Amino acid sequence: MWWMGKADVGSGLSATPGAQNAGIVVRDEPHAGQMISVRPTSPMVMNSASVHRDQIVSSYINIYFPDDIKGSIGLDPWYSLISAVSEMPNKPIMLEKALAATSCIYIGRTKRDNHLLSQGLQLYNGAIRHVSHQLSRKNYTDDLFYTLGIFQVLATLYCPAGLHSLIHQTAVTNGIFQQCFRHVSNTPLIKTLCLAFQRMRLLKALSPMEAKSGVELVIEHSPDELVSDEDQAVDELFHLMAGIAPISAALGMTDVSDDDACHLLLQDSLAHRDKMLSWYSREIRRIGGAPSVGQSGEFPSSTIPSAEHMFGLPYRFPTLDNARIHIVYWAALSILQELIGQAYAYTYPYAPVDSNNKNKEHQLAEYYADEISRGIPYCLQDSMKAWGASGTIFGMGQIAKVYMELGNSEKFMWSQELFKHEAELGSDLAYHMHHLLLFSWDASQKARQGALSPESWSSTSHQSVPATPPSPVSSLSSASTAPFKEEYASMPGTINVPVRPKLESDELEC
Structure with a gap:
């Protein structure tokens, strides 16, 4: 069965x-020896x-x-x-x-x-x-x-x-x-429920625990079947998110020696990002508006440690639905940015990268992960109970994946506190993802240790090797990310400004 x-x-x-x-x-x-009454x-x-x-x-x-x-x-x-x-x-x-x-x-x-x-x-x-x-x-x-x-x-x-x-x-x-x-x-409730469950299926398919090469929304519907303007806007977002899967599949099949194919893939990826950014600029009012910056300690949680020193002040949202839409949107952009980073590396293998072999597009994936981290405290405040936390697990999985790949232990371990918190609220899914991600983190740390060069070993031959090597990603500190965050702080999908600044990668030609 x-x-x-x-x-x-x-x-x-x-x-x-x-x-x-x-x-x-x-x-x-x-108590010991006592009969159960x-x-x-x-x-x-x-x-x-x-x-x-x-x-x-x-x-x-x-x-x-x-x-x-x-x-x-x-x-x-x-x-x-x-x-x-x-x-x-x-x-x-x-x-x-x-x-x-x-x-x-x-x-x-x-x-x-x-x-x-x-x-x-x-x-x-x-x-x-x-x-x-x-x-x-x-x-x-x-x-x-x-x-x-x-x-x-x-x-x-x-x-x-x-x-x-x-x-x-x-x-x-x-x-x-x-x-x-x-x-x-043929009732509105059944139609809406079915569409909502399909959206949940798409989130699971794009999550780290279940990567798919192709996802589509298979139930046919017309705009008048959707219950509200907000729902129509969310429907458009999920169709854009479904378009991320073909890009991921194409990355796995592209011949990196084929310059034309790599250029075309990069251009397609950038074009899809522009569609998602345009969606936010166009639909921001229909989804309830942009978040505002909250105050320190405004969203108290009995078990989640404060992360304001890493991400800044948390975001305040008009409603829980609005918060969840933003978290899903930022997570989708973070996933797409990782794919764009891979496509960029295929197209320009000798382009400058940071000490963790990450280019500018990968860093932008971290930026959106940080946006999620600023939005999650609103959903996890004690007054939202378990239902508030249940809608964030897709975003939680993405930030954990990004921070793991960047090797930042402080941010990654904070993300694990989120999973532990949701598991304590009754989610077995969060419990299993927490242990899966911890296992992956340990494996990634061992891989980083194994990647040390012979020169680094010889220079430390008389010293003990630390159990966890220092993170090579200086871009994760608040000081080093300041110029980067200033450049992208006005992008759609963050706050207030509806026009994205021009990126160097926009100048690429096939």
Whole structure:
């Protein structure tokens, strides 16, 4: 079965405040030699299993989502989906169990209540049986579509088998989504949810954990099907982002000895960047406006260390949706800049580079990564709860990748604090990405040590080699990046000025 498997549930149990508020059974953490006692539930919970499930879902919503949610469906369909489903008067048992399973598993994980986690897994298995029955009968209903959407989100919260299992499950679910979409009702909610899940698929495909050679948005839609001006603008952005994949694929297939092919690839890459920059200048109002500069300590987080000494003051956004759009946009530009840097190196192999073998275009990739780092604190402030953090993982993956490739330990380790924070908020996806990136960091550091020249070894033959060599990238310090940041500070995609300054690479001719 392609669905996530069973989890090992330990014997250590702890009280769950959110669960207590919902009136469900919890157990206290026992002392050595003490019998485990069961706290009785309120009579109200015992009246109906449906009441029990509705209460735990309500508890989950209060824990996971911020108190004041503003903005449209944006880049995260989860709130719209769970709100619509939880308010349905007569939910089928499949949908009810799926929603309750997600709530129990999430609260059980974050509150370390293994009893509640076990209950959630039982509900999940029950929902899976209903899904399997409907799939075997090819009964593609609206309820099946909603249930698959819930499982899609649940997979990121609880994937004990690791990233490969999550990627496989997501791919299979997307295939079933396509079949469902051909049969379900033609409602605005279903259309918008399906488009939103496709956007999530594209983000995963462009992320470091799942690189694809080709990605496209396969669901046909017309502009009048999109729910708002903001959604139409975001739709255009994602179609531009889908155009990054062919550039990446072309880099892998281009013969570096073919000067004409390298020049053409570089020009295509620069042209695509111009399209993305033009999109921002054109659509800035429709996505809610540009961010402003916040104040020091304005967005408090109980676990994320301040990084103002590395990136400057954080950004303040009109809404969480607006923040997520900017983070996705900056991440896409950072990815594209890395590809342009490779194309530039193919075309001009003897052009000046810094001490880390990075050209000007690679440095611009770091600049956009720093912009993401200034935007993330707004999303991760305590008042945004887990939902605020969930929309930043694409940007988090990109900044970690950039800082790793540049060899900057301070910035990279700060990015890992973001993953640890989101993992503590209940995301297994963040947990697995954190460990994957740490493994990659260790491997990159060993590679850097192995790349030391014989001369450097002979000059230090009587000295011990440090476990982590000093970072060769002086451009990562605030002092050395000052001229670079001044040059690009007025670019679209940052703040205020809608015209990008001319770059040397713009003068290249095929």
